[in-house]
Amino acid sequence: MVKQLNLTLSLRNRTVPARIGLILLETDHTTELEFARHMPHDLVGVYANRIPYANPTTPDNLKRMTPMIGERAAQILPEADLDVVYYGCTSASFVIGDDLVAENIRAAKPTSIVVTPTLAAVAACQHLAVSNLAVLTPYLAETSALLDPYMASNGLCVVSHACLGIEDDRIMAALDDKSLIKAAEAADHPEADALFISCTALRAIEVVPILEARLGKPVITSNQAAIWYILRHLGLPQPTRNACDLFRTLSELGQH
Amino acid sequence: MVKQLNLTLSLRNRTVPARIGLILLETDHTTELEFARHMPHDLVGVYANRIPYANPTTPDNLKRMTPMIGERAAQILPEADLDVVYYGCTSASFVIGDDLVAENIRAAKPTSIVVTPTLAAVAACQHLAVSNLAVLTPYLAETSALLDPYMASNGLCVVSHACLGIEDDRIMAALDDKSLIKAAEAADHPEADALFISCTALRAIEVVPILEARLGKPVITSNQAAIWYILRHLGLPQPTRNACDLFRTLSELGQH
Structure with missing residues (x-):
């Protein structure tokens, strides 16, 4: 009742x-x-x-x-x-x-x-006074290539861009810390003020402190x-x- | 490139x-x-x-x-x-x-x-050795009434059941702590071993410690x-x- x-x-x-x-x-x-x-x-x-x-x-x-x-x-x-x-x-x-x-x-x-x-990554670069950017993307090359004109149209010069050529975002999400660090180190460039690790699927935030200590520059990721x-x-x-x-x-x- | x-x-x-x-x-x-x-x-x-x-x-x-x-x-x-x-x-x-x-x-x-x-609430009652249950629901009376046979079919006796007669789950979600406490106290019954506050929309977990101290019995909520x-x-x-x-x-x- x-x-x-x-x-x-x-x-x-x-x-x-x-x-x-x-x-x-x-x-x-x-x-x-x-x-x-x-x-x-x-x-x-x-x-x-x-x-x-x-x-x-x-x-x-x-x-x-x-x-x-x-x-x-x-x-x-x-x-x-x-x-x-x-x-x-x-x-x-x-x-x-x-x-x-x-x-x-x-x-x-x-x-x-x-x-x-x-847009968050561009704002982060502006905030950190970054002009020249190294980029790591996990995507296929044809997809990755479209990021550079986007950055250029927002006043950022991509001085190097390395991609991993992965076509499935679930594989991107499964990359372990060691692989992320290895790829990020390979993607960096001496002329870059910062490294941008593109892709919300990459579990990249957890390796940012290690990478910043090793590379001696800001590391920006999509979700971060x-x-x-x-x-x-x-x-x-x-x-x-x-x-x-x-x-x-x-x-x-x-x-x- | x-x-x-x-x-x-x-x-x-x-x-x-x-x-x-x-x-x-x-x-x-x-x-x-x-x-x-x-x-x-x-x-x-x-x-x-x-x-x-x-x-x-x-x-x-x-x-x-x-x-x-x-x-x-x-x-x-x-x-x-x-x-x-x-x-x-x-x-x-x-x-x-x-x-x-x-x-x-x-x-x-x-x-x-x-x-x-x-099913989680029933398992919680079994775990806490509850047989007789007081119930507070935010729903309309016609919806609320269907909970008692569900509990009975799972071996729990609803000794009292108070509803609030609210038809919009967003109003349920907006009820403040004071209202939740007042309604829970009104819904309790001396013969109940525990009080079940039904509805995932109610922000009820945060008031459980206060209610358990006041009522002197376990308080179970849907999400908890x-x-x-x-x-x-x-x-x-x-x-x-x-x-x-x-x-x-x-x-x-x-x-x-």
Whole structure:
């Protein structure tokens, strides 16, 4: 026998101070893990949804996601505003273009800031005063080649670009720390001010402190740049885990 | 100019030791937050996907999710095995039935253990030797009424059942701590061995320690029971945050 209570109930202003939506490839093993490990969960709620995606990681397959981006964004807390929506695919962001990604997401979530790994990486380079960039990508060469003009159009000169030629993003996600370090060292260039490790699938944040010590320059990864960008936008402290040049700069400069 | 590296690369056996899939209502503000706050992210990856869902929370609307459960489970890391898939809706689990939920998920993920909030709550009651249960539900009376026969069929006697009559799960998610405590105190019954606060949308884990101190008996919530059940299944330690009778029992008994 169910009794309906007649109580005066009160509501929180917001369910959590800040809300982040993640639009992920259905095959993504990494982005949620790296956000879970670096976001302050007392202050930030992270809400995910997935897009159907078929390998191999060719420009055409990446472009096929475009119509689903807005649809799946709309399914993250319908009618609620999200402070940030992060589209968790670097290669699709430079193949589709940040502007078209943002347009699709804003159709569903008009008040949200849209973050792509590409725009976060460019902002990180600007913040660290990087002009010349070495790049490591895990993608096929035809996909990788499209990153250089993207960077050039954002004022960054790619002085060297090494790719791994992998066509399945799940293999990218499974690369171990040793392989990531070996590939990153091979991709660096003496004229580069920083190394950018492109791809949200790579489990790269955990090796950034080691790489920065070995290479003597900032190392930027897709999810690390996005986490930095989002926390800065929200006015929240940067992570203390995997402390790196990017996470450290803000607190040293006293900015937020 | 992209140069393809020719390196010998090695892969992790698994991208993370344990993988949990979450099937969530698109309107769910709470489950990811409570998992993020209580899961050990060095050992466990949590991968979410959402199901379209339209309020009000009537039995018919809940049943409409059934065909999407398997489809959205299939879109969480296709071809990868998940240790656990959690279907994050209590009322749909007792309306649709645990078996049909599990059948739909196992069609997509045949090796996964399927966890519903209802089966986790029953396991928690058995573990705590609870026979007589007081229940608080936020749902409409017609939806709430279906929980009592579910509990009875699992050997639990509902000695009192109070509902809040809310039809929108987003209002449920917004109830503040004071309201949750007030409603829980009103729902308790002297003959109950424990109080079950039903609904994954309620932000109830955070008030469990206060309620257990006030009521002098275990308080079980949907997501708390699921977190306990999943960590026990994975052989991992229980959370130290929001320590409660359920999280404490295993370590005291030396089980895992």
